[in-house]
Amino acid sequence: MQLTYKFSSILLSLIFTICFSSIAHVSFASEKERFNVSETIMHHIQDAHEWHITGDEHNGISVYLPVILLDNDLKIFSSKHFYHGKKVKVIGDDKKSYQYMVGVGPAKGYALYHEKIYKLAQSENQNEDPAGHLHFKKGHPHNTQPLDFSITKNVASLFFGALLVIVLLLGASRFYKSNGAVVPKGIARFIEPLILFIRDDIAKENIHHGKHLKYLPYLVTIFFFIWINNMLGLIPILPGGANLTGNITVTAFLAICTLVITVFSGNKNYWKHIFFTPGVPLALLPIMIPIEIVGIFTKPFALMIRLFANITAGHIIVLALISIIFIYENATWGLLSVPMALFISVLEILVAFLQAYLFAMLSALFIGAAVDEAHH
Amino acid sequence: MLFKLQKIMDLITPSTGLLFWTGIVFVSLLFIIGKFALKPILSAVNEREKHISEALEMAEKTKAEMQALKAENDQILKEARAERDQILKEAKEAATGMVEDAKGKAKEEAAKIVESARQTINSEKAAAMAELKNHVASLSLEIAEKVVRQELSSDDKQKALASQLAGEIKMN
Secondary structure: OHHHHHHHHHHHHHHHHHHHHHHHHHHHHOOOOOOOHHHHHHHHHOOOOEEEEEOOOOOOEEEEOEEEEEEOEEEEEEOHHHHOOEEEEEEOOOOOEEEEEEOOHHHOOEEEEOOEEEEOEOOOOOOOOOOOEOOEEOOEEOOOOOEEOOOOHHHHHHHHHHHHHHHHHHHHHHHHHHHOOOOOOOHHHHHHHHHHHHHHHHHHHHOOOOOHHHHHHHHHHHHHHHHHHHHHHHOOOOOOOOOOOOOHHHHHHHHHHHHHHHHHHOOHHHHHHHHOOOOOOHHHHHHHHHHHHHHHHHHHHHHHHHHHHHHHHHHHHHHHHHHHHHHHOOHHHHHHHHHHHHHHHHHHHHHHHHHHHHHHHHHHHHHHHHHOOOOO | OOOOHHHHHHHOOOOHHHHHHHHHHHHHHHHHHHHHHHHHHHHHHHHHHHHHHHHHHHHHHHHHHHHHHHHHHHHHHHHHHHHHHHHHHHHHHHHHHHHHHHHHHHHHHHHHHHHHHHHHHHHHHHHHHHHHHHHHHHHHHHHHHHHHHHHOOOHHHHHHHHHHHHHHHHHO
8 A cells, every 4th residue: 555655656746747847848948938828738738740748849759640631532641740840930911920830741732730730822922932821811820721530639549548448348347257246356346336336326316217228338438438538638648648528529529429319319208398398388488499499409518518618627727837837937836836736636536537427427317308207 | 818719719619530530439439338348247237236135135034034933932932931830830739739638647647646545545544543443442441451450449449430430421
């Protein structure tokens, strides 16, 4: 026990050290500008085409992830061709200067600006560069974007998280397959209480009339998917660190899943409650029906925003606290900011579980309302 | 403004690529979990739960049986105790009766013995009295003879005696 504790504290301090160095390098070493907090934080919570570990932005240690573009034909190449490409500065229509990376080699003809890939285009009056430019209007490029199916940092983290979920759950199921219905050991001992928790306290509690087993696979998947990915997001180094569950695309997808399941499981009773709410005077129905229809969408919408905001906020707080050191350019601030960041990180471990539980629980609640039988 | 609007827009703009991959990964995860992972776990858990509930039921049943058995034992014990008490009581009564009987008989016997003793004594006494009377009679006769002989040794004395006797006779 003592040893485990010691080991974990060493690991934590190591993680923090790496975290510091990575922030420091990203924002200082290359350019001698003032440390930009919002830039740094935004950079860390958004998707990227590389998995930066340590060192300078373009010369440091980084895992370059594959870029997959669908632009007439399929193009697959390493993101290295952007990060090690040509740095170009242009003046936008608002007279501000914008800097982006122009791809070289297989990435020729494309540019990377704020981790988004654009097609370079010729402009009528500029003729210095035959390859073309990004044309900035009102602060962002107006070039076309090819369909980007790249394995970004979030996608890679998604694969890893899914793999971890599969390993955990299949490991547990293999234990029962080979040992029969015995007292669980190993992974099964860890997984079983969680599955029982989902079955009894989430599914059975909210989906009545014995219909909960039908929705259990979805609830288990959504719980483990969110929880594992939340936890991975809290690890600042390679296998984690992506803000996957704090990404609106992912939370929107999960919320849409719940919406689709709710709508397609809705029985006569559910639709009757929406279009002809019992006990409501006929004259009020023109008001009630639109409200109820909007309600169908606001519930999963709230799910989407809740998960996105909670996880992103957690990342922002930790990054902001660490950034204090770089804002004041004084390591002594670490005495304040590191314990605070540690505290928030521990809190985020709780939030990681809580948000997974809430998402699964509310999904179960919505599905439960959709399949509920009339009881009056 | 710390966070520019553009950055916030970037943050809440969904990206096609990630949506595509999330969809693929999530759906296959759902399939794998639903198809291969959950069933063995749930069936094992259900089986174990059944085992446990059966074992609990069995324990409950055994407990009830034990209770019944205990109650029966208690009943038997109680009955045995009552029987013992009864037997003891009866024995005591019998003993008391016997003692009483013995006492009565002894008393009777004693009374009989006393009675016969008394009768013997009486008859002995009567015999002794008769002997004593005979003895006394002969002694009296002898004495009377001697006295008479003495008394009648002179004429005066004979007269006096005669008169005295005569007087006594009159008095009688």
